[in-house]
Amino acid sequence: MSATFPVRIARSTLVGTARALLSLRAIDLPPPATVPRIFVANHVSHADFVTLWSALPKPQRLRTRPVAGADYWQASRLRGWIANQVFRAVLIDRDPARRSADPVETVAQVLRGGEDVIFFPEGTRNLTDMALLPLKSGIFHLAHAAPRAEIVPAWIVNLDRILPKGAFVPVPLNCAVRFGAPLRPRAGETRDDFLQRLAGAMLALSGREG
């Protein structure tokens, strides 16, 4: 899929800025896989998926689509352009009363089509002091709807300090995205057991750099 010139400019500007401002790097990214991937990460600010996306090497980045809330990203034409063109985001409606499509099915179709996604399993931005909110069941259903896909846990280090809640200006701190070993739900594993195991894998990545 070839991108238009303004889209490519916007992409390289975002990636270049994120990398230059935050000295961004990916730690322990698992080598390219033959199966689709669901990157799951902690979610603190609107800058999270840009950060994770920018940390990925280019070939991986171009086939990775962030899953984002339609309510926020369709609120203006500019946001819509950024979401649809620049990131090729998979927009899902988070309001169960209003939506027509099943969000899990929307994302699973992307995975079946051979593309990777970035998914924030907390379901919303974490504005509390906890490291991680309790995970929503969406990731469990998604894993079963796209059983070929592997789940790659990730942790965006220091992002809560770079852009804390309520702040508009990011403070440049060295930022890294740390990746863990891919995992999948085990046969017969209950939803709660799986979510607990995934949360544990994510929190294990959150320790300070040694």
Add this chain to the structure above:
Amino acid sequence: MSRFYSPSAFVFYGLFAFLIVATLLARWLIARGKVRGDTARNLMDRIWAWWVMIGLLALIFTLGATAITVFFALCSFAALREFATVTHTRRADHGALALAFYVILPLQYLLVWLNLPIFAALLIPVYCFLLLPVVTVFRGEVAGFLTRVSETQWGLMVCVYCVSHIPAILSLQIPGYRYSSFTLVAWLVLVVQASDVLQYVWGKSIGRHLLAPRVSPSKTVEGLAGGMLSASLLGMALAPITPFAWWQAGLVALAVTAMGFLGGLIMSAIKRDRGVKDWGTLVQGHGGILDRLDSLVFSAPVFLHILAWGWL
């Protein structure tokens, strides 16, 4: 063009010649299997990083004083980022840190570039010291308050204030000195960085007695003495391009290499306390930019003051 025949240009020609020899020698040692594995990779990483750093410095020296000031402002930015990353600062410090990065840092370098030495000398040690905690105090977060504001102030002193003394040297006009002040910057950077490398080389080859084992497991008395003395000999050999007599050049070199050593030691203590081995990953094989700059941070202000008091 005269800038290609200036003394600082010849310092760079000498450095490039040295790098070519070092690269060939390292390749030969690796090809012969005398150095292998991770040591070989680290050696080549370090040498390539030196090519990049010296090449970059040569380029900005050719471009002029503004380029040098902008370059060290960017170094300060990257250094402050490394420093702030390992501090205890939290959400309540966000405003103070944003000011430090986006207002105080550019302002300090603007004052240096405009050659306003009194304002440049007072901005961070006096006005930031007095006013920056105000931004934090109204956030009402008192836990670790002194630690957090001190860390921010230290970050600004080390990464911005001290580093800005390097381009500040460019504004000095020393009566009777026939070369430009670019030469003084080149001499300082060369002597201090050479001392770092030579301390490492002497320490690796004959180092026995650990100087401060709890702070840095690699610094030895032999390394320090050998490194400082041989770097000072280099500084003395270059006395003709400085305003110093040969013995003065030796004494000034001893002073700046001693400060450089102390800087490295102090920054090591901070790293050790915060449980990190390197400040960052910006310079391949060397760690972060602060790992490379720590000695210059502590020597540049002293060098500037020696020049200002003794030769102006």
